[in-house]
Amino acid sequence: MNQFIQEFTKGLWKELPPFRLLLGLCPVLAVTKSASNGIGMGMAVLFVLTLSNMLISLVRNIIPSKVRIACFITISATLVVAVELLMQAYAYPLYLQLGIFVPLIVVNCIILGRAEAFAAKNPVHLAIADGLGMGLGFTMSLTFLGAIREILGAGTCFGYPVMWDGFQPFTIMVEAPGAFLCLGLTLAAMNYGTRRQLMKKNRDAAEESTVSPCGGCRACSVGRNND
């Protein structure tokens, strides 16, 4: 159970798919024009990722390793078609908004990446935990990015106006360049935070022992010069 929770939580922050692993960037950049688009896309990926991880983990011992990629793609393609049909039936406006990016989930790097790196080597319950965690992290990231872009670029959040009267929308944020700008700035902020944490950790370690705990990497030396 402990391991289950560990595999589940790593996708939520430590290996957050778009921001830490930088995987699956195509939908991240393309469909995050609004927060609701982001959450819809995230849910679709969550569904496909969890089920494909589960199936691949179930059949991992009977697939010959030479043809494993083709098998993974077949499994995820089947699931994506299922998602597409479900969306057409129950969330048609969302389906129209996401367009080609729903079928493109098949070739999303996260699906294949998790299948290859995790599900093909681990038992079923861990694979499901991994898929759920990664999928939730992906959904969170897309919703976050979509919300920022929607608030700045249209003045609304999930369709509700949140800015003051007379707010002029910063339209570039809902255009294609805005996606790159938002992603880049988010990554920069996360890297800055990680660097700060690392510096703090190294400072504490350096105080405890006089011997340098690492080979003098950048984060370390920056931290020590600031003392």
Next chain:
Amino acid sequence: MSTSQNNDILLAISTPPFWHCGRTIRKNSFHTLVALTPAVIMSLIHWGLPAARVMALAIVVAMVTEAVCQTLMKQKLSQDNGTAAITGLLLAFLLPASAPWWLVVIGAACAMGIGRMAFGGYGANQVNATLVGWAMIFVSFPFQMDAAASLLQTDLIDPLLKLKYFGADAVADISLFDLLLGRQLGGLGSSQVGALLIGGIYLALRGVIRWEIALSFIIGTFLAATCLHFADSSLYAGPFFHLGTGSTILAAFFLATEDSCSPHRPLPMVLYGLTGGVLVILIRAFGSYADGAPFAVMLINLLAPMFALIRSHPFGTKPSKAGAADWRTRA
């Protein structure tokens, strides 16, 4: 192992160049500001205090943004070298005099923050910082950026819009002299073509900007406009019209020549300028925007590393095909 031992320098190896002519960034900035002064005066004469408001606000916001970013990045503050002020002033030159304060603030902050400091500071940006800020607000707020839509009291017209909507015959009677004196609607500084031309020539003579880039930019514009004009003179205006309108001259002398975004050998510089000039005309004639000069400069900024690959091979070696050698030894 303490840090003091690491800092004891036994042998220092410095990299070339070892020869220095004594020119500094601050002096270059000073000359650029001097060169921009005629255009500032002309824009004050034309637009009055609103122009002063836009220019002052843009400069202040650009410098403050740079200071804030440098504090966050733990760099030395460098507002005294004047590059931030020039970025702000050039951005103001591209705005209409009626620009609301928040537009100027967003533009200047984006220009310095995203256009320059996000890449690491002065000299590290790939695309002219002024134009990054300009493009972001131009795409986002087209109405406020349109001088013809926001300056209703004036009787001046925007010659490029007239050309776009009424054809070349409608602009045939606009005299070059009027254009040079700035009697046209456009960015508050970029429309002062004559003053910018004087400033640009001063800069080229001082050697602050490379005359090859400016001259080939103008020649490129001239040639492309002439070709189109002879092909169909009822659709495409003549070369002098294109040189005198919009921000062609500002782009040729002040935007395309930014050191960090342009190649530095003679042939690449000429090709860089020619490409920019041709792109100006192509965007104006076939694009959806009235003025193509800033976009043309952004495009050639991105092409500059490609132009820089054109270089002579070292003496005694065989010329190799592009990409054959290790790319790190090139450019």
